[in-house]
């Protein structure tokens with residue numbers, strides 16, 4: 556996957572968000588793979604997806620039975636949540652990624668994964684980004700956590716010199732934090748473990764895998780010390796009692812990195 560190096564987040568306007576996105580460029584093969592993906596995921600999600608995800612899906616009024624047009628999706632999403640999708644095909648520099656999220660701009664891939672990646676993909680595609688993540692943006696607590704944690708992470712990264720060993724370690728820790736929260740995170744609901752992480756909710760294979768795996772109570776420092784790879788099912792799943800618990804980790808992040816400014 557290519558790297559995007561020429562993005563100036565401060566200059567991005569609404570009219571830039573879907574530049575280059577062409578809904579008419581999808582072909583029958585893309586639509587067929589999408590259909591099989593959504594049928595598989597909706598079936599395996601039953602009983603394991605969190606209520607925020609279910610209600611986000613229903614407020615969105617989408618069952619994603621067809622490939623979504625990001626233009627229509629953006630209109631609805633912005634009106635209802637303040638979030639907007641930006642079409643991005645490539646890897647963003649870490650600071651740009653968090654800065655976009657802090658502005659409630661969610662970078663999404665636009666390609667649909669190949670047939671051989673139906674149950675799991677290591678490369679986020681349109682299906683992962685839209686079906687896995689967007690429904691959660693309708694939960695005000697989760698939305699606030701994602702925006703504020705990204706703003707804080709951006710500020711801490713920005714204040715740390717590039718190329719230093721401490722920054723490399725910091726980037727690793729924040730990647731693990733993102734992975735074990737909004738990618739592979741679990742939350743208790745009425746005593747039952749449910750998934751809110753987009754990597755779980757967009758993968759029929761991972762949705763089944765999580766139900767046969769152990770779950771660990773969320774602990775920030777343990778998360779910082781737990782390696783992961785996005786090329787296979789998560790090695791571990793951390794669970795929180797509430798999104799407020801996640802939000803509360805921001806004060807601990809401030810302490811760990813001696814950051815004394817406001818969270819946002």
Ligand SMILES: [Fe+2]
Pocket residue numbers: 679683684687688738753754
């Ligand atoms: Fe993701």
